[in-house]
Amino acid sequence: MTHLERSAAVEVHHPVPITAHTPAAPLAPVQPGPAPAVQSVVLPDGRVVTGYTLTPAPAPVPAPVDSRPAVSRTAVNIALGGIGxxxxCGGLVLLTSFIAALAAFIHQLIILAAVIFGGWIAVQLFGASHSGGGGTTVNIRKAVIKRSHFHG
Known part of the structure; x- marks a missing residue:
């Protein structure tokens, strides 16, 4: 491998500035310090990357979380109990209405049965003696009773 072949394998890339217009953020005053060191890294394929070392930015500290919830658990439980x-209550009103309607229906059935049964008894008592159907009629006006014997 000659010297020209080695120099052809190394590629140098120059950074290109971004020309897009972005609003500039306000700059905080920075104390002048030493210039950062430049490092070069040789990649396994022979390319060389040169750049500044970067110090990792510190991880942002999360804001402290309030240990208490915004709403009291007791207040939430009371509200849920009220909703429940x-x-x-709507179901209880329907249930009591159903029970009252059922009781009224049973009451009317009992009254209807009493009226029907009472009418049947009245027909048996008062209707059969005046109608000439079915039984044996005995005229006892002419009968003579002597010594507990019936002579007809």
Whole structure:
């Protein structure tokens, strides 16, 4: 491998400035310090990368989290209990209305049964003696009773 072949393998890249217009952020005053050191790294394929060393930025510290919730747990429990009670009340009103309607229906059935049964008894008592159907009629006006014997 000759000297020209080695120099052809190394490529040098120059940074190109970004020309897009971005609003400049306000700069904080910085104390002048020593210029950072320049490092060169040789990659496994023979290329050389040169640049400044960067110090890692410190990790941002998260804001402290308040250990208490914004709303009291007791207040949430009371509110949920009220919502639950309110949703149950509608069902309870429907249940009591259903029970009252069922009791009224049973009461009317009992009255209807009493009227029908009472009417049937009245027909048996008062209707059969005046109608001439079915039984044996005995005229006892002419009968003579002597010594506990019936002579007809």
């Amino acid at each position: 009670f309110g949703s149950v």
